[in-house]
Amino acid sequence: MTALVRYLLSDVLRTQRFLPPLLLFGAVLGMLYSSDAGPALGAYSGTCALVYPVGVWLTVVIATAEDPVRRSITVVASGGWGRTQSAVTLLAAAGVLGVAVIATLVPLVTQSRPYPPEVVGQGFAGLLVCGLAGVGVGVLCSRPVVPQPGWSALAALALVVLGYVLGRVPPVGMVLGALGDGRGDVWGKIALSGGCAVLLVVAATLVARTLGPRGG
Amino acid sequence: MLHEVDLTVEPGEVVVATGGNGSGKSTLLRIAAGVTAPTAGRVERPPSIGYLPERFPSGVKMPARDYLRHLAGVRGVPLRWDLVDALGFVGDEHAPMATLSKGNTQKVAIAMALHATDLLVLDEPWSGLDAAAGAVLGELLVATEAAVLLTDHHGHDLPGSRVLGLGTTGSVGVVIELDRVGESLALLSALDGVFEAREVGAGARVEVRSGHSDAVLAEALRLGCSVRSVRS
Numbered sequence: 001m002t003a004l005v006r007y008l009l010s011d012v013l014r015t016q017r018f019l020p021p022l023l024l025f026g027a028v029l030g031m032l033y034s035s036d037a038g039p040a041l042g043a044y045s046g047t048c049a050l051v052y053p054v055g056v057w058l059t060v061v062i063a064t065a066e067d068p069v070r071r072s073i074t075v076v077a078s079g080g081w082g083r084t085q086s087a088v089t090l091l092a093a094a095g096v097l098g099v100a101v102i103a104t105l106v107p108l109v110t111q112s113r114p115y116p117p118e119v120v121g122q123g124f125a126g127l128l129v130c131g132l133a134g135v136g137v138g139v140l141c142s143r144p145v146v147p148q149p150g151w152s153a154l155a156a157l158a159l160v161v162l163g164y165v166l167g168r169v170p171p172v173g174m175v176l177g178a179l180g181d182g183r184g185d186v187w188g189k190i191a192l193s194g195g196c197a198v199l200l201v202v203a204a205t206l207v208a209r210t211l212g213p214r215g216g
Numbered sequence: 217m218l219h220e221v222d223l224t225v226e227p228g229e230v231v232v233a234t235g236g237n238g239s240g241k242s243t244l245l246r247i248a249a250g251v252t253a254p255t256a257g258r259v260e261r262p263p264s265i266g267y268l269p270e271r272f273p274s275g276v277k278m279p280a281r282d283y284l285r286h287l288a289g290v291r292g293v294p295l296r297w298d299l300v301d302a303l304g305f306v307g308d309e310h311a312p313m314a315t316l317s318k319g320n321t322q323k324v325a326i327a328m329a330l331h332a333t334d335l336l337v338l339d340e341p342w343s344g345l346d347a348a349a350g351a352v353l354g355e356l357l358v359a360t361e362a363a364v365l366l367t368d369h370h371g372h373d374l375p376g377s378r379v380l381g382l383g384t385t386g387s388v389g390v391v392i393e394l395d396r397v398g399e400s401l402a403l404l405s406a407l408d409g410v411f412e413a414r415e416v417g418a419g420a421r422v423e424v425r426s427g428h429s430d431a432v433l434a435e436a437l438r439l440g441c442s443v444r445s446v447r448s
Contacts, residue, residue: 077266
């Protein structure tokens with residue numbers, strides 16, 4: 001599995017298609033923290049709202065870096081759709097982990113407000129949950145689940161917007177709400193959302209693994 | 217597309233799937249390799265499978281050596297660049313594969329598939345290869361201990377291979393390529409055993425059922441045609 005993830009990473013890096021989502025992430029993060037971003041937990045909530053679509057975009061890029069023909073070769077060499085799709089998910093999860101770490105640390109060096117360890121922990125956990133939710137949605141919006149790029153973009157956009165407008169529904173809405181107002185059991189809400197995000201990622205990977213061999 | 221296909225390929229055996237366009241050859245190979253699931257039926261595969269699709273993509277940015285190294289790593293076997301050398305690869309192995317010629321890209325793709333040890337599933341492996349590389353590929357396939365399932369539109373001679381006919385043209389026996397056909401194409405089409413005769417470039421391609429090829433060939437010569445090639 002390590003060799004497979006390493007191969008997919010090497011391929012994605014060569015395509016340079018990872019740059020647009022990461023440039024978007026860097027640019028918006030820079031704007032958010034270029035001046036006083038407000039209370040720490042609320043600022044992390046804003047960053048979570050950014051990490052979710054970045055996670056979706058990054059995952060779509062990773063899932064579609066190989067064209068369908070080369071993906072079929074990789075599937076056969078790796079031993080099946082399940083292994084290849086798992087490697088795609090793992091690489092995307094590693095990508096959002098890196099994004100979450102950066103988004104957690106940037107305010108620590110740019111903001112003058114206090115960032116107590118517990119708030120930083122909650123911020124990191126919330127960012128990771130939103131990033132993982134992005135991975136799940138990204139897998140559901142990519143080949144082999146959605147083969148056409150146009151439909152893929154539309155589906156991703158719709159699901160990202162849905163994550164914002166559904167209110168405090170886990171995983172994304174609940175994290176945004178919990179960090180935004182800081183009231184109640186923040187850790188509990190993050191944990192519940194995290195569980196939902198992991199379930200979403202696993203379910204999306206299984207859907208892709210199931211639909212892959214049915215793609216013709 | 218495919219119905220009632222019952223196929224077993226033993227280790228060391230070469231099976232050549234034949235049939236006209238749309239007869240399901242590539243679909244059969246995709247199912248055998250595990251890329252596509254059959255809508256019904258059962259497929260048993262060994263663990264190490266090498267798959268060569270009909271058209272390897274042309275825009276791959278990864279260099280040939282890196283690609284083979286990564287895919288060998290995915291299989292858990294050492295890189296065998298000697299396979300690429302044996303096929304007569306010419307080009308920069310460290311340059312993006314997109315810069316290679318079609319033939320050299322095909323050699324890399326074939327070498328990639330040959331890293332598998334149990335089953336080789338090759339869709340038109342001779343496509344784009346020069347004669348020397350094609351001969352080497354034939355030797356490699358005959359010598360391998362893996363089971364081999366392939367398609368081949370060009371009728372390469374593989375000693376000991378078994379032919380699996382698919383679709384309505386599954387009984388293809390001989391392909392005769394002719395020059396100087398002129399007005400004789402209609403006459404050739406009407407001969408016994410000929411199920412397809414069509415113009416190809418300045419000549420014609422005639423597909424003949426087994427047992428009728430000698431008569432068709434004699435008639436083509438009598439009509440003044442020039443025989444370019446005869447393949448079974």
